[in-house]
Amino acid sequence: MDPPATAAQVAEISTKLDVLLTQHTMVASQVMDHEQRLRVVETKQTSTDARVNDLTKRDDDQEVRLRAADRWRYAMPLAGITGLGAVLTGAAALITALQGG
Incomplete structure (x- = not known):
């Protein structure tokens, strides 16, 4: 069986636990900061x-x-030419009708 722990050993273990808890807290805060930035x-x-x-x-x-x-x-010139052709055809038909009649 192991001898009972002395006060010095208990204090050493307590100090190590305090250091580990502090380190864990720092790492946890860094993770939270990283998560927020992400x-x-x-x-x-x-x-x-x-x-x-x-x-x-x-x-x-x-x-x-x-x-x-x-x-x-681009369809406008073609439509304009077609429209002009229709007007000229109508005018020619009107002139022909007036001369023939």
């Missing part, structure tokens, strides 16, 4: 992702509208 980074990343998605949707919408405007604009 949450901030994750929140910023989430908001950045949302902003990028919003900008992508706006860009897609603008692209669709620009393409529609371009189709309309």
Whole structure:
């Protein structure tokens, strides 16, 4: 059997336990700090992702509208020529009808 612990040994064990508890408390606070900073980074990343998605949707919408405007604009000369041809054909038909009648 072991001899009973002396007061010095009890004090030494108590000191070691105090040191371990202090170290554990410091590590625990560092972990908490790390977790808080990580949450901030994750929140910023989430908001950045949302902003990028919003900008992508706006860009897609603008692209669709620009393409529609371009189709309309490039169709105008053809429509104008066709319209002019229709007016000239109508005028020619009217002149022919007036001369023949």
